[in-house]
Amino acid sequence: MGDSREAKRVRNLLAAKDAALNLNLDLSRRDVLKIAGYGSLAAFIAACGGNNATTTTGITAKGGTMSLGSYNTDPNSKKGTQAIVDAFTAANGGTKVKLNTVDHGTFQNQISSYLQGTPEDAFTWFSGHRMRFFADKGLATPIDDVWDAVKSNYTAGFEASIKGNDGKAYAIPTDYYPWAVFYRKDVWSQHGYTVPTSWDAFKALCVKMKADGLIPIAFADKDGWPAQGTFDILNLRLNGYDFHTELLTGKQKWTDQRVTNVYKKWSEITPYYSPAFAGLTWEQGADQLLRKQAGMYLLGLFVSDEFKASGSAADLEQLDFFAFPDMGTQYDAEKALDAPIDVYMLTKKSPTLQTDLGQAKAFMEFVAKGSTQVLYWQNAPGSIPTANDADTSTYPALTKKAVQIVSQAKKITQYFDRDSRPDYSGPNGMQGFLLKFLSNPKQDTTSLQGQMQAFWDSLPPE
Amino acid sequence: MANTTARVAPARTQKAPEAGALVNRRKRRYTLLTRHDKILIALMVGIPLTLDVLLVWGPTLASVGLSFTNWQNIGPITGKNFVGFKNYQFMFSGYTLFWPAFTHNLIWLAWLTLIATPLGMFLAVLLDREMRGTRFYQSVFFLPVVLSLVVVGFIWDLQFAPTDGFINNALGTAKSSNLIDWLGNPRINLFSILIATSWRHIGYIMILYLAGLKSVDPSLREAARVDGATEVQTFFGVVFPVMAPINVIIVVITAIEALRAFDIAFITNQGKNGLELLSILIYNNSISEASLVGFGSAIAVILLLISLVPIVAFLSRVMRTLA
Structure with a gap:
């Protein structure tokens, strides 16, 4: 989904x-x-x-x-x-x-x-x-x-x-289409922001944006699946492609300390998310970026649909993106990303x-x-x-950049709900679990991770 | 029974003029029905019974059977698929969504019974008083009833949207950093959609009750007035008891509405994050891409058992009145 x-x-x-x-x-x-x-x-x-x-x-x-x-x-x-x-x-x-x-x-x-x-x-x-x-x-x-x-x-x-x-x-x-962090060029040049390449720079940018009165990271998870994109990229950066794919297919445990680390890191950026994100659809999140209310948005290239729907070609021209920043692990070199x-x-x-x-x-x-x-x-x-x-000569800059970012990736994943079994990734399972985590990101995730594993274990063999 | 018939039958036949003819048939069971009657009865009972068994009891029993398997809607069901009570065991102990969903259905029932239904009845009583503009109010309150719940959910979705929604903008909280997340906050979103449900439910109950009130014999009220009863006394002492049949229907409708609650929660966020309901768990498990048909059936069996309570209560009441 x-x-x-x-x-x-x-x-x-x-x-x-x-x-x-x-x-x-x-x-x-x-x-x-x-x-x-x-x-x-x-x-x-x-x-x-x-x-x-x-x-x-x-x-x-x-x-x-x-x-x-x-x-x-x-x-x-x-x-x-x-x-x-x-x-x-x-x-x-x-x-x-x-x-x-x-x-x-x-x-x-x-x-x-x-x-x-x-x-x-x-x-x-x-x-x-x-x-x-x-x-x-x-x-x-x-x-x-x-x-x-x-x-x-x-x-x-x-x-x-x-x-x-x-x-x-x-x-x-x-x-x-790749998943990346999208932003508006005009907003960024107005405030003098530069693309963050490390986790610390990314968080520092969030602080700056908040001070400038922006929502640093647009986030909208009413549909349940958008949060999985953030889980994917954090897990890929922190624990690598192999662990990620094994985790999603049940060969690793959800109670693993490495999963705990993902939630810990995630909780560092949740204070910069859109208020009331659990009630926002991804389109409403895209609108926050479009209307210059939000500074960044981690989403698939289809966010451009919303910019196109605004009817103004100028808006679409301002849309740009960067790959999710490095987290300082050995897996940064994989440059992995979701590209369904x-x-x-x-x-x-x-x-x-x-x-x-x-x-x-x-x-x-x-x-x-x-x-x-x-x-x-x-x-x-x-x-x-x-x-x-494919004739790439007619591609606009945004598409060209999207091609480039994917070709640079050494590992490509398909998105959580395509890499895992649907009964686990759906509203019944991981969508609900991630919303539970996001309702209180500072919580001790031990019991939540236990629930994730118990749910996996309850599923019949595929 | 056979003995009684045997004893009664000759007693009756003795008086009949064509007794001789009947004596030959004595070994058969005595009946007042002609062959034509028998065929007619067989058809009238048989056709509905066949349909009932095929379309209601067949699938129901199949669901019960499936609830003991881990079948995933792929391939045939083999002995390997049978897992005994494992689905039920996991539902009650390990599945974190079952008890929340169960509680939400109960809250739904309590809300409709204690708030929405009485409000609908109250509106009906007010409109029954033939005040000016009754017709207008009647159509206004009834308007949501003609909409499907999916459309109702969609309309309220727009009202409740955090930043673009009407409610937050009207309250002036849309711009603040602690805006109210009507549909995303798991502590309040159930009540948000209950408001949306009530919007429709109240009109539904109102129109049913109004029809009932119109059929109450006016002379009863006149008599009460002559006896010096107040409006409230008249309603609770005279009108309400007379309306007993309608009251039963209202109670049953309210219970059914609470048990089959699905559409609004599903259209809002597919029934997660505080909006879990039993019907939605069934859907998300067995009909969606997940295809956990066995586990979904187990939840369906539990919902069936719960639904049997109001159904049996209603039927036993109906039977009693008939008898």
């Missing part, structure tokens, strides 16, 4: 309802086709298509049909997905793509049932633990052949992000996948192209293309 689209769900409630309505219509239509029989489905659509004859070349096929389940319901990303689909149809001999767009939150919540039922051939998803989980359960089709054809277009970091626990490739990474990667995957149980496999693989190859990803980025600029051959 560490995702702008997910968070926007609450705000765009009515829009989401519309999306759900679309889903129903699609489902009923699909049901009708289902009654007609899976066997005749492909033939039926092909017959309607007329000249959509399938021609197979190696692993991919032109013409024919395929289906895609998408969670991109945000207006921008929805437009972007449609643009990709249209371009694919044009480039692949008129392949008809049946696009089923489902509200982002609904899609995420129903993913287990979706993948076990009668899903589309391809679907949008996240990399990281959430991808490996469904790969392990045999609900995704490995695409090593496609990956071998496109992997020269990707860096090693991306390759690692789409490998299952069995070493097979399961997804095509298409876009990502969105991917396309193939399902396993799609009734049409056998007939459409060639087209679906052609689609996977197509979305691995830089030109395709730029097409999407033009519609949804918060999502940076992942392919090496």
Whole structure:
């Protein structure tokens, strides 16, 4: 849920309802086709298509049909997905793509049932633990052949992000966005602030900002997931990538002294947070930065959406960011950060996948192209293309810097709720625990850490 | 029973003119129902019963069954999934959200019973007095009832927002450093959403009670007035007892509203940080991406047991009146 689209769900409630309505219509239509029989489905659509004859070349096929389940319901990303689909149809001999767009939150919540039922051939998803989980359960089709054809277009970091626990490739990474500390250039130059590179300088800056009447750090955790970004970066800086990933997958204990240290360090900056942060949405936090009330904001690149929504291009031009400061540990050198990667995957149980496999693989190859990803980025600029051959010449400075900060990182994490199991990271678990910690950051966290571990231990084996 | 029928049946048939025909059938159970009646009854009982078993008792029993497993909505349920009472054990001892959620449901019930419902009844009594503008007030108070709770939650979300919200700005606390965090402070946010719930609940109760008041025989009040009773005496001594059937419905509705509370807390912050409710725990565990279906079912079973209390109380009362 560490995702702008997910968070926007609450705000765009009515829009989401519309999306759900679309889903129903699609489902009923699909049901009708289902009654007609899976066997005749492909033939039926092909017959309607007329000249959509399938021609197979190696692993991919032109013409024919395929289906895609998408969670991109945000207006921008929805437009972007449609643009990709249209371009694919044009480039692949008129392949008809049946696009089923489902509200982002609904899609995420129903993913287990979706993948076990009668899903589309391809679907949008996240990399990281959430991808490996469904790969392990045999609900995704490995695409090593496609990956071998496109992997020269990707860096090693991306390759690692789409490998299952069995070493097979399961997804095509298409876009990502980094988490960093955002600020307004005009506010900073007005007060003469400089980018802090150490923890002490960061805290000193907070003191200065407070004296200048600013909220030093905008913080908004009503949605529960934004606090996990701060936990991630503090744990990465203090205890390193290996400990972080092991902790999130249960190989380390939450009662560990190293976790206690994270909360101790965290409590040093909580006095500089927005007042009443537990009642603020991330958009309201972004507004504090936008309206020059707050000095800094640790968030994903999607904070720029809010600056764009202000309608003033000048605001967006003032937006800048820096990597979270070093904490003086050996792990500073990792330059690790959260940069969630969105991917396309193939399902396993799609009734049409056998007939459409060639087209679906052609689609996977197509979305691995830089030109395709730029097409999407033009519609949804918060999502940076992942392919090496993406044309970066039209990137604005903010995007260029985001690319740079990620390429400098030696370790990349996917965000707490994509790196850990969803039952642990959700409102029931870590979201609630972190809010409990934040309600009194100076508390002795021993019992809270005990609760975190007890909750982990109570979860059934994955 | 069989004996009685056997004894009564011949006694009756002796008097009947076509007794000879009936003697042959004596070995069958005597019945007054024709074949047509039997088919009709079988259909009238059978169809609702089948639907009830399929749609209500089936899922209920399935939930009870699932509550003894750790099934995660993936793959078939095998013997390995059965964990006995582990879910219940963890719920009562290790799960830090269960007792808060339980308490919040109780607070919800107490608030609705002691504050919102009496307020709604009070408004109904006032509006019943045919003062000027009754219709206007009636529609104003009733307006929130036509909104879904999700919309109500959304509206109040905007009112309660810490910096942009109407309430903090009206109180002048929005700019201060210790502004009131209506929805984020776990000590007060439950009461914030209870205010939002009451906004709708009061109108609902008001309209129900008003309808009841209108049906009270005016001659009763006249008689009370003639006897020299005050307004208060008339209400509590005459009108209130006469309204007994409506009162029962109001009590049941209030209890049900408290038990099914979900929407407002969920739309506010997915029911965490002080807004935990049993229904939300069920959702967050079993229906969300978490897919802890077994554990969620265990919570659902507990909620079912709690819900049975008002249902049984209501039904036993209804049965008693019928009998």
